Amino acid sequence: MAMWQQEIETMPREELEKLQSERLVWQVNRMYERVELFRNRMDELGLKPSDIHGIEDLHKLPFSYKQDLRDYYPYGLFAEPMENIVRVHASSGTTGKKIVVGYTRNDLDAWDNGVARMMYAIGLDNKDFVQVSYGYGLFTGGLGAHGGATKIGATVIPTSSGNTANQIQTMVDFGSTCLCCTPSYAMYLGEAIEEAGMTDQLSLKAGIFGAEPWTEEMRHAIEEKLHIKAYDIYGLSEIMGPGVSYECEHQCGMHVCEDMFIPEIIDPDTGEVLPRGSKGELVFTTITKEGFPLIRYRTRDICSLNYEKCACGRTHVRMNKPTGRSDDMLIIRGVNVFPSQVEEVLLKVGSGITPNYQIIVDRVNNNDTFEVNVEMDESMFADDVKSIEKLEKTITNELRSMLGIGAKVRLVNPKSITRSEGKAKRVIDKRKI
Amino acid sequence: MYVKQISVFVENKFGRMAEILNALAEKSIDISALSLADTSEFGILRLIVDKPELAVEVLKEEGVIVKLSDIIAIAIDDTPGGLAKALNVLTEANVVIEYMYAFIGKADGKAMTVIRVDDEPKAVEALKNGGVALLTTEDISAR
Ligand SMILES: [Zn+2]
Numbered sequence: 132m133a134m135w136q137q138e139i140e141t142m143p144r145e146e147l148e149k150l151q152s153e154r155l156v157w158q159v160n161r162m163y164e165r166v167e168l169f170r171n172r173m174d175e176l177g178l179k180p181s182d183i184h185g186i187e188d189l190h191k192l193p194f195s196y197k198q199d200l201r202d203y204y205p206y207g208l209f210a211e212p213m214e215n216i217v218r219v220h221a222s223s224g225t226t227g228k229k230i231v232v233g234y235t236r237n238d239l240d241a242w243d244n245g246v247a248r249m250m251y252a253i254g255l256d257n258k259d260f261v262q263v264s265y266g267y268g269l270f271t272g273g274l275g276a277h278g279g280a281t282k283i284g285a286t287v288i289p290t291s292s293g294n295t296a297n298q299i300q301t302m303v304d305f306g307s308t309c310l311c312c313t314p315s316y317a318m319y320l321g322e323a324i325e326e327a328g329m330t331d332q333l334s335l336k337a338g339i340f341g342a343e344p345w346t347e348e349m350r351h352a353i354e355e356k357l358h359i360k361a362y363d364i365y366g367l368s369e370i371m372g373p374g375v376s377y378e379c380e381h382q383c384g385m386h387v388c389e390d391m392f393i394p395e396i397i398d399p400d401t402g403e404v405l406p407r408g409s410k411g412e413l414v415f416t417t418i419t420k421e422g423f424p425l426i427r428y429r430t431r432d433i434c435s436l437n438y439e440k441c442a443c444g445r446t447h448v449r450m451n452k453p454t455g456r457s458d459d460m461l462i463i464r465g466v467n468v469f470p471s472q473v474e475e476v477l478l479k480v481g482s483g484i485t486p487n488y489q490i491i492v493d494r495v496n497n498n499d500t501f502e503v504n505v506e507m508d509e510s511m512f513a514d515d516v517k518s519i520e521k522l523e524k525t526i527t528n529e530l531r532s533m534l535g536i537g538a539k540v541r542l543v544n545p546k547s548i549t550r551s552e553g554k555a556k557r558v559i560d561k562r563k564i
Numbered sequence: 565m566y567v568k569q570i571s572v573f574v575e576n577k578f579g580r581m582a583e584i585l586n587a588l589a590e591k592s593i594d595i596s597a598l599s600l601a602d603t604s605e606f607g608i609l610r611l612i613v614d615k616p617e618l619a620v621e622v623l624k625e626e627g628v629i630v631k632l633s634d635i636i637a638i639a640i641d642d643t644p645g646g647l648a649k650a651l652n653v654l655t656e657a658n659v660v661i662e663y664m665y666a667f668i669g670k671a672d673g674k675a676m677t678v679i680r681v682d683d684e685p686k687a688v689e690a691l692k693n694g695g696v697a698l699l700t701t702e703d704i705s706a707r
Contacts, residue, residue: 541605
């Protein structure tokens with residue numbers, strides 16, 4: 132496949148690391164001058180910008196956290212005057228207070244390039260029709276995918292999220308060849324298209340799915356339903372938005388745009404940088420961002436980095452799909468439970484099972500309760516009590532062997548679990564701990 | 565030779581049954597036989613109605629899971645031992661009965677029963693030979 136920025140994407144590592152070092156030093160210097168919080172943290176550690184000579188000194192720098200964005204809401208961490216900021220994006224935090232990020236013209240251009248690299252890597256170009264079904268707005272998904280598709284000269288179909296019937300009709304009438312949305316919405320669309328018997332009328336060949344965790348099993352299910360190749364894209368608004376890393380045509384980990392972002396894997400408890408290949412919390416330093424730069428930002432995503440050269444020829448490091456978050460992990464009866472584990476079980480048990488589920492955790496009489504509601508579908512329903520009971524039992528047993536604790540599995544009506552057209556609500560934790 | 569049976573997955577939720585029956589009533593669908601098999605977690609509602617295709621459509625719109633299948637229904641003399649006689653025919657033919665339920669009311673002085681067996685063709689054969697009247701969908705719609 133062609134490359135969008137071949138020279139950068141295939142830059143020998145030695146050269147790439149030299150470039151990263153130069154850019155890191157530049158960023159540390161300007162942030163020390165311009166961002167009060169960063170300057171204070173450096174001072175507390177007794178560090179001067181002149182102590183940072185390159186990426187070998189990265190580990191000395193202070194971390195930054197999501198809480199910082201709330202504390203300095205809205206513009207307190209920006210490193211450019213507002214007249215140079217041409218766009219803001221925001222997302223709601225768990226505390227209800229939004230976090231806000233800002234972009235200069237150069238930042239938007241870099242972002243578009245990140246997404247454009249992915250689109251070229253999966254075989255798209257100016258002859259393609261890219262349907263963007265991510266929400267447009269303060270959320271980075273819509274405009275992020277939009278910018279990348281525009282950059283490569285594809286025809287953008289900006290449907291935004293919602294109105295499933297219209298999405299499908301547009302996909303058919305306009306000949307969309309690539310779909311961008313959340314994986315859960317892709318599943319939902321796939322089901323709806325199957326129901327409508329319109330699969331044959333699609334021109335789709337690829338899908339770019341991100342903004343929420345999904346499993347390999349879900350990838351296969353989506354690929355089967357929509358007759359496409361499904362690619363993972365990763366990003367977070369604090370760092371940029373979708374396109375921080377992305378899968379190439381080989382679907383073997385997501386290439387981090389390392390000329391813009393330096394990734395590290397740390398032990399989330401001690402903050403120590405872990406040896407190459409280890410699994411731990413992903414940390415990013417933005418070395419080219421002007422408007423809203425961050426040094427050593429704690430993503431809370433748990434994954435590992437693979438420095439081996441990829442078959443596609445790109446030298447940029449690949450990150451594995453995050454297997455969970457260091458902060459949304461559930462502890463039920465003392466056992467660590469990741470929603471992705473539950474999803475893995477559901478996809479494995481019986482072929483027809485859609486992965487729509489909801490975990491409900493509560494505490495009754497000082498005991499944790501753990502319920503998994505699973506939506507029934509027609510292929511799972513037989514006119515006999517025994518076979519449905521057997522299905523419930525199989526899911527229960529599989530969950531127990533995967534997690535080590537028992538769950539109460541309930542089969543519920545189709546589409547009875549709220550399936551928002553953005554992110555699916557997978558966990559309801561009613562415990563007040 | 566068979567009648568159409570509708571099976572519905574009923575989530576064990578307060579008011580779910582009423583919702584389903586209301587949806588059918590709204591379209592004037594007449595239920596002539598009904599049974600509910602339930603566990604503590606869910607139930608399977610089985611129905612024989614006068615307009616099975618319409619019923620399926622209505623229920624799908626309600627967002628429930630529905631299956632339409634063929635099932636044996638027989639008419640028997642409404643006298644003591646009438647049903648036993650018919651079942652003896654099946655036992656003799658080595659047909660296993662999985663479940664059965666009765667129609668509401670009678671037709672032409674006959675009682676009617678729905679029977680799910682493990683081997684439908686064999687059961688039909690045995691019942692015919694045993695002189696037991698089999699009902700068809702037309703019989704149900706005409707009631
Ligand atoms: Zn690659």
